[in-house]
Structures are given as structure tokens and as C-alpha cells.
Amino acid sequence: MxxxxxxxxxxxxxxxxxxxxxxxxxxxxxxxxxxxxxxxxxxxxxxxxxxxxxxxxxxxxxxxxxxxxxxxxxxxxxxxxxxxxxxxxxxxxxxxxxxxxxxxxxxxxxxxxxxxxxxxxxxxxxxxxxxxxxxxxxxxxxxxxxxxxxxxxxxxxxxxxxxxxxxxxxxxxxxxxxxxxxxxxxxxxxxxxxxxxxxxxxxxxxxxxxxxxxxxxxGFKARLASAPLKLAFDGTVANRTSMMMEGTMTVDSASLRNALRWTGQAPLGSGGFGRFALKARANVVGASVALTNVNVELDGNVAEGVMTYANNGRQSLQATLAADALDFTPYISTFRLLASGARDWNRQLFDLDSLSTTDLDIRLSAARMTVGPSKLGRTAIGANLRNGALALSVGEAQIYGGIAKGSFGLSRADAVADVKAQFQFTDVDLQACASELFGVNKLSGRGNLSVSLAASGSSPFGLAQSLDGTAMLTGHDGAIAGFNVEQLLKRLERRPLSGAGNFRSGSTPYSNLTVAVKFADGVASVDDVHIDGPARVTLTGTASMPSREFDMKGIASLTNADGAPGFALPFVVQGPWDDPLVFPDPDSLIRRSPATAPLLDAVKDKKTRDAVRSVIERFTGNKIPDKTPDDAAPAAPDAASAKAN
Structure with a gap:
């Protein structure tokens, strides 16, 4: 060998x-x-x-x-x-x-x-x-x-x-x-x-x-791998009149926001767009990509459906997706209507540049949906973004124990955002609805709410200054927390000058509630507020949207056993939305007191006023000018009296 x-x-x-x-x-x-x-x-x-x-x-x-x-x-x-x-x-x-x-x-x-x-x-x-x-x-x-x-x-x-x-x-x-x-x-x-x-x-x-x-x-296979993005394709390719590809495409990214920036795109907002994965059957013709059997994951949200992407001079994305559960909280977490102190509107300017980069037409449906603190049941929504104008529509959403429908529009004029919103909430839990939408925690019951609003501004504060529109709230079988009108009226009926006592406690139950509001240039005019229950309340006045304060007056009255109005008391509501002051009209209380009402009437009677003046002149040795309180102009106090006062 x-x-x-x-x-x-x-x-x-x-x-x-x-x-x-x-x-x-x-x-x-x-x-x-x-x-x-x-x-x-x-x-x-x-x-x-x-x-x-x-x-x-x-x-x-x-x-x-x-x-x-x-x-x-x-x-x-x-x-x-x-x-x-x-x-x-x-x-x-x-x-x-x-x-x-x-x-x-x-x-x-x-x-x-x-x-x-x-x-x-x-x-x-x-x-x-x-x-x-x-x-x-x-x-x-x-x-x-x-x-x-x-x-x-x-x-x-x-x-x-x-x-x-x-x-x-x-x-x-x-x-x-x-x-x-x-x-x-x-x-x-x-x-x-x-x-x-x-x-x-x-x-x-x-x-x-x-x-x-x-x-x-x-047959054609391709693979690209980088830190921002990984892409793979396995299928066929042809190029008769234009490039055509058909096969399975997968995309993976640890941060879709970074991947979009790397490819020259501007993602919407500043929240979300993190972990991203997509697998689909792709059909590519020229600059258009049609995806079927789509399985997409973004920020933990998983959905299935179809998508289409085209880049014919302007990028456009269309999608119809369905999911078991969706969480939109990451995409709205950075948008704050209120400042950090929650006492004033946020004055930070809107960033509207991303509205002009891509056209979107997306339809989503989910068995469960989360938007910030709001938990929704079965929901169908649509989003359309074209030429810088965003339109959101809610076909039907199970929320607050009822149903919500509506639309939201946002268009751009330079740095100013034009906003329009129309929503109807039917048979909802008013406590959850008012708390999450308006930050009001004192209302309970069930009812309906409809709003139609329009505003323009470069910040949430600017929107509040220009707000126009209407709002209507009807409720039943609930209560308004923070004061008990019935107990207050009964106490004041017996002893008008006893004071309000623990006035800002308890709650006022109602059987029916109606609130009608009109908005004009940031001022809400309350023309029709009726609260019916053991005590009846009517209310009128205004609320400033920019300063978030009430300036209103009302009348509260007890209901007798036969249903006829009983003891009535005017009152005033003033101060910030989240903690307003509600107090009775003092002049009305004085009039109702057996001890002080005769004195008030006596002061107004001329004969009694002359007798009182004569007594005062004998005690003081000074003659009082012969002028009535109504026609006498108040004299400017001197320094000594001002200091004494």
C-alpha cells in the first residue's frame, strides 16, 4: 500500500x-x-x-x-x-x-x-x-x-x-x-x-x-440585518414591465421609532413605536407592497389582517387589522392637556410636522382596548391622515358601561392646530365618564352625554381660549358629591343664620339631571341646569375654560310632600373646577331670620331711620347730614379712619 x-x-x-x-x-x-x-x-x-x-x-x-x-x-x-x-x-x-x-x-x-x-x-x-x-x-x-x-x-x-x-x-x-x-x-x-x-x-x-x-x-431570497432593523424575503422575482416580487416577508426591530428615523421617516408623536415585528405574504409591484396574512406586533399589541404600502412620490399606508386586545396608552402618554400641576392648561406648543409626511388609512377592531385610564370593550375605530389632516372615527365602542360613537378631526395651518370633535355617550356610568374625560370626580349616576366642539391653537391652552360648541348632559338616579343640599336647606329653613356648618360634605341625590352648555371663545355659558330630587336646583352662569373657574348662581329649593316647591335659597358657585366654593346668598339668609329681618326693614323705613338718627345725634353731639342712604355719596375716608378700619 x-x-x-x-x-x-x-x-x-x-x-x-x-x-x-x-x-x-x-x-x-x-x-x-x-x-x-x-x-x-x-x-x-x-x-x-x-x-x-x-x-x-x-x-x-x-x-x-x-x-x-x-x-x-x-x-x-x-x-x-x-x-x-x-x-x-x-x-x-x-x-x-x-x-x-x-x-x-x-x-x-x-x-x-x-x-x-x-x-x-x-x-x-x-x-x-x-x-x-x-x-x-x-x-x-x-x-x-x-x-x-x-x-x-x-x-x-x-x-x-x-x-x-x-x-x-x-x-x-x-x-x-x-x-x-x-x-x-x-x-x-x-x-x-x-x-x-x-x-x-x-x-x-x-x-x-x-x-x-x-x-x-x-427564485429569490434576500436578507438585510442592521442594528435598527432586520428584513428577510423568500419567494420569487420577475421584471417584465416593472419589478414584481411574491413571497414571505419578515421584519423585526427593537425600536420601530429608531428604524423609521434611520430610513428617513418621522413617526407620529413622541411615545410608543418600540418593539416591532411583522410577518406576511408580500406581493410587490413597483413601489407598491400588498401584504396579506399579516401578523404584526407593536409595543406588545398583536393584530392580524391586511396592509398596503405605496411610495408614488408620497408615502401611503392602508391597513385593516383585528386584535384581541390593544393598548394605545404609549401613543397618548406624552400628550398632556393639563400642566404638571393639574391647575392650568399645558402651554407647550404642538409638534405638527409629522402630520405632513405620510398618508394613512387604518381600520382597527378589538375585543378590548385601553386608552390611558379608560378601558373599552369591543371597539371599532378608523384613522385617516391625508395631506396633514387627521380624522379619527369611532364606529362603536363599549365604554363606561355604555356605548360611545363619534369623530375627531385635526388639521394643520402652519403651527396652529384646528380641532373638531363630535361624540355621543349613551347610557354610560357618569362617574367614570366625567372623571376620565373632564377630571370631575363629584358626579355619579347613569346618563347620556353629547358634545360638539371646535377650537384652534398652537397649544392646549390656545385651544381652551378659542373653544366653541355645545354640550348636553342628561342623567338619572345619581348624586353630586361634596354637599348635601337637602340637609342644608332644612337647617337654614329652621335657623337661617345658623351658618352652613359642614356644608362641603355629603352628597346631593337626584332622580333627573339636565345640563346644557354653550361654548364661545373659551367661555362656557350654562343656560339650563336642572337637578330634580329631594331638593331641586337650577343654575345659570359661566365657566372660563382658560382659567378653569366657575362664576355661577343658582336656586335650591325643598320639595314638599305634595310635590310643590318649598323653602328656596339662592346660592353662588365660584372658584376652580376641581374644588369650587358653594355658599348661600347672605342677603337672603338675613331676610329669612326672625331676629334680623325687622331690623333690616326698619333701616329701610324713613320714620324709623329719623328716630335712630336723632338718638345718635344726642349721644355724639354731631349733627348727621340730612341725606338718605340711597342718595348719599360715600365720602373718602381720611387717613386716621382708614387706619382705624
Whole structure:
């Protein structure tokens, strides 16, 4: 066995030695000018690009067999600017043909190439001749078969320009290997490059390269991986009249907000858009992508449905999705109507720039939905964003134990937001509704609420200043916390001057409640407020939206057993919304007191007033001017009296 191995090794060694001797001899006898021209001709035949060498040429046969061209330009067709410039282009030669004085390129390596791709109005580019030529040379029986199967790019740059779509992109530090072996119909490209400050790992494989170049259908796989985003596609590709792709697409990102910024998009608002994952069946035609069997996850929300994306000069996204549960809290958490102290409106200016970047048409349905503190049951909503105008519609939502429907519109005029809202809440829990919508925690019961509002401003405070519209609230079988009108009226009926006592405690039950409000320039006019129960209350006045304060007057009255009005008392409501002061009219209490009412009447009677004045003059020794309180003008107090007072 060992002897057989030695007998086999001796001819191989001898053959290798003869090859070395032949290579050394060939290097002395080689026609270097013919080699150079042969390499240039093969590159032109394969790529369809003319080779223009401005620098020197290095030729080596042994130990390495290659030809290196310095400062090279490759031009396609009649183009004046080179489609490709290379600092050093090296063509490695096949060994056996070289021994027979035939020059065949094995592979090509380009050091620091600068690739320029420019699309014209017809969709063609300055690289169209290259695609056409390589398609012809790959066909069986072609006159000039492909003579090399791999191109390696090191430290390259690529610029892409599409003047029609106003797109200009640049890739840097490209390390790439392009391979289409002559023994196979496949093509593969693998490598790395820099784009917008991120390193991207990528690979592409085509099952039938010739079919793909001819525009016919071929198997296609692609993968891109970077820190902001990962994308993969597995399917088919064709390019007859326009690029068409069909297959399974997956997208994954740790932060969709960062991924959108990296790709040049502006996400809405400043909250949410974190963890994102998508898997779908994709159908790509030109710049349009239709996704079916979509399974998408964003910020822990998972939904299924269909989506369509298009970029025909302006980006647009359409989607119809259904979910078991959705949480919108991350997207509204940074939008605050009230300042941190909750006593004043937020004056921070709106950021409306993101309304103008993309068109959206999204329909969502969920069995459960969370919006901040609000918990909704089965809900269907729609969102439409077009040309900077946002429209939200709620077809039906189970909320606060009832049903809500309505719409919300937001349009932009420079830095000013125009807002319109119309909502109807039917048979809802008023305590939960008033607390979460208006921050009012003193109302309970069930009822209906309808609002129609419009405002313009650059901040929540600006919206409050310009608020116009109407609101109507009807309720039943509830209570107003913070005071007990019935107990107060009964106590004051017996002893008018006993004081309110613990007036700001307890609650006022009601059987029916009606509140009608009109808004004009930030002022709410309360024209119709009726509270019916053991005590009846009517109320009129105004409420300032910018200052969030009440200035109202009302009348509270007891209801007798026969239903007729009983003891009645005017009262005043003043102060901030969340903690107003409610106090009786003091003049009314004095009139109702048995002890003070005669004195008040006596002071108003002229005879009694004269008698009282006479007594005062005898005690003081000063004569009082003969003027009645009604026609006497008050004198300005002197310094001493002012100090004494």
C-alpha cells in the first residue's frame, strides 16, 4: 500500500514540477501587451462596459497569475460619465489555459470602486447595457460565454440617483462578493456596507440568474440585518414591465421609532413605536407592497389582517387589522392637556410636522382596548391622515358601561392646530365618564352625554381660549358629591343664620339631571341646569375654560310632600373646577331670620331711620347730614379712619 502511494506521488510531483517550469518559462515568453488586451476584451464582453485605464498596469504569472489596472474607468454605451471607477482592478487568470497561452479570467477584484447608478424618466439606468450584455453572454450557445464567475468589491462606494422621484442615496465601505458560477444558473451576493451611519449585513441569492436578468420569474431570497432593523424575503422575482416580487416577508426591530428615523421617516408623536415585528405574504409591484396574512406586533399589541404600502412620490399606508386586545396608552402618554400641576392648561406648543409626511388609512377592531385610564370593550375605530389632516372615527365602542360613537378631526395651518370633535355617550356610568374625560370626580349616576366642539391653537391652552360648541348632559338616579343640599336647606329653613356648618360634605341625590352648555371663545355659558330630587336646583352662569373657574348662581329649593316647591335659597358657585366654593346668598339668609329681618326693614323705613338718627345725634353731639342712604355719596375716608378700619 505504501509503495503504491509512493509510486502515485512521484508522477504528481513530477507533473507539478513541470507546471512550475512551464509557468516560469511562460513568464519570460509571455506577450504582455496581448495579455492586457485580452483581459480588457473579456471584461468588455462580459459587462458591456468599455475599460478606460488611466494609470499603470501590473502583470504577474508566477507565483500569482493576474493583471492589475490602476485608475480605471468603465463606461456604458454613449454615456460620458463613467458608471464605475476603480482605484485598482485586478483580474486573476486561470492557470491551465495560461500554460497554453490562452488568457481567461477566473475572477475579478475591485479595490475602492466608486459605482454610480442614475435612473432616467423611463426607468432605465446607466447600467442597463451591462444587464443586457450579461444576459446575452449567459444564454446557451452565445458567441461570448461568461469567462469569469465572481467579482469581489473591497472598500467600495455606491451612489444612486432618481431625479424623477427626487431620491439620492449613498452606500459606503462596501465589502461584497458577487458570484454566478458557470456550472450553475444561480447568482449570489454577500457582504457588508454602511448606510446612514449603520453597518448592514446583507445577502441575495437568485435561483435562475438568466431568467431573472431576462425578466422572467426566478427564485429569490434576500436578507438585510442592521442594528435598527432586520428584513428577510423568500419567494420569487420577475421584471417584465416593472419589478414584481411574491413571497414571505419578515421584519423585526427593537425600536420601530429608531428604524423609521434611520430610513428617513418621522413617526407620529413622541411615545410608543418600540418593539416591532411583522410577518406576511408580500406581493410587490413597483413601489407598491400588498401584504396579506399579516401578523404584526407593536409595543406588545398583536393584530392580524391586511396592509398596503405605496411610495408614488408620497408615502401611503392602508391597513385593516383585528386584535384581541390593544393598548394605545404609549401613543397618548406624552400628550398632556393639563400642566404638571393639574391647575392650568399645558402651554407647550404642538409638534405638527409629522402630520405632513405620510398618508394613512387604518381600520382597527378589538375585543378590548385601553386608552390611558379608560378601558373599552369591543371597539371599532378608523384613522385617516391625508395631506396633514387627521380624522379619527369611532364606529362603536363599549365604554363606561355604555356605548360611545363619534369623530375627531385635526388639521394643520402652519403651527396652529384646528380641532373638531363630535361624540355621543349613551347610557354610560357618569362617574367614570366625567372623571376620565373632564377630571370631575363629584358626579355619579347613569346618563347620556353629547358634545360638539371646535377650537384652534398652537397649544392646549390656545385651544381652551378659542373653544366653541355645545354640550348636553342628561342623567338619572345619581348624586353630586361634596354637599348635601337637602340637609342644608332644612337647617337654614329652621335657623337661617345658623351658618352652613359642614356644608362641603355629603352628597346631593337626584332622580333627573339636565345640563346644557354653550361654548364661545373659551367661555362656557350654562343656560339650563336642572337637578330634580329631594331638593331641586337650577343654575345659570359661566365657566372660563382658560382659567378653569366657575362664576355661577343658582336656586335650591325643598320639595314638599305634595310635590310643590318649598323653602328656596339662592346660592353662588365660584372658584376652580376641581374644588369650587358653594355658599348661600347672605342677603337672603338675613331676610329669612326672625331676629334680623325687622331690623333690616326698619333701616329701610324713613320714620324709623329719623328716630335712630336723632338718638345718635344726642349721644355724639354731631349733627348727621340730612341725606338718605340711597342718595348719599360715600365720602373718602381720611387717613386716621382708614387706619382705624
Amino acid at each position: 505504501a509503495q503504491g502511494t509512493r509510486r502515485l506521488a512521484m508522477p504528481v510531483a513530477a507533473l507539478f514540477g513541470l507546471m512550475v517550469v512551464a509557468l516560469v518559462a511562460s513568464s519570460w515568453l509571455l506577450n504582455r501587451d496581448a495579455l492586457r488586451k485580452a483581459v480588457e476584451a473579456q471584461i468588455r464582453a462580459v459587462t458591456g462596459l468599455d475599460l478606460v485605464v488611466k494609470g499603470g498596469t501590473d502583470i504577474s504569472v508566477f507565483p500569482g497569475s493576474y493583471v492589475s489596472f490602476h485608475d480605471v474607468g468603465l463606461r456604458g454605451g454613449a454615456a460620458s460619465d463613467p458608471a464605475l471607477t476603480v482605484d485598482v482592478l485586478t483580474a486573476n487568470l486561470r492557470l491551465l489555459p495560461l500554460l497554453l497561452q490562452r488568457f481567461e479570467i477566473a475572477d475579478v477584484m475591485m479595490l475602492r470602486p466608486r459605482i454610480r447608478v442614475v435612473r432616467d424618466i423611463n426607468g432605465d439606468s446607466n447600467w442597463t447595457p451591462f444587464v443586457g450584455t450579461i444576459t446575452r453572454t449567459m444564454k446557451p450557445g452565445a458567441e461570448n460565454q461568461v469567462s469569469f464567475s465572481e467579482i469581489r468589491i473591497q472598500d467600495g462606494e455606491l451612489t444612486y440617483e432618481d431625479p424623477v422621484r427626487q431620491i439620492k442615496e449613498a452606500l459606503g465601505d462596501i465589502d461584497l462578493s458577487l458570484a454566478w458560477p458557470s456550472i450553475s444558473r444561480s447568482f449570489a451576493a454577500t457582504g457588508q456596507f454602511d448606510w446612514r451611519g449603520e453597518r448592514v449585513d446583507g445577502s441575495i441569492s437568485i435561483g435562475d440568474f438568466l431568467a431573472a436578468l431576462s425578466g422572467d420569474r426566478s
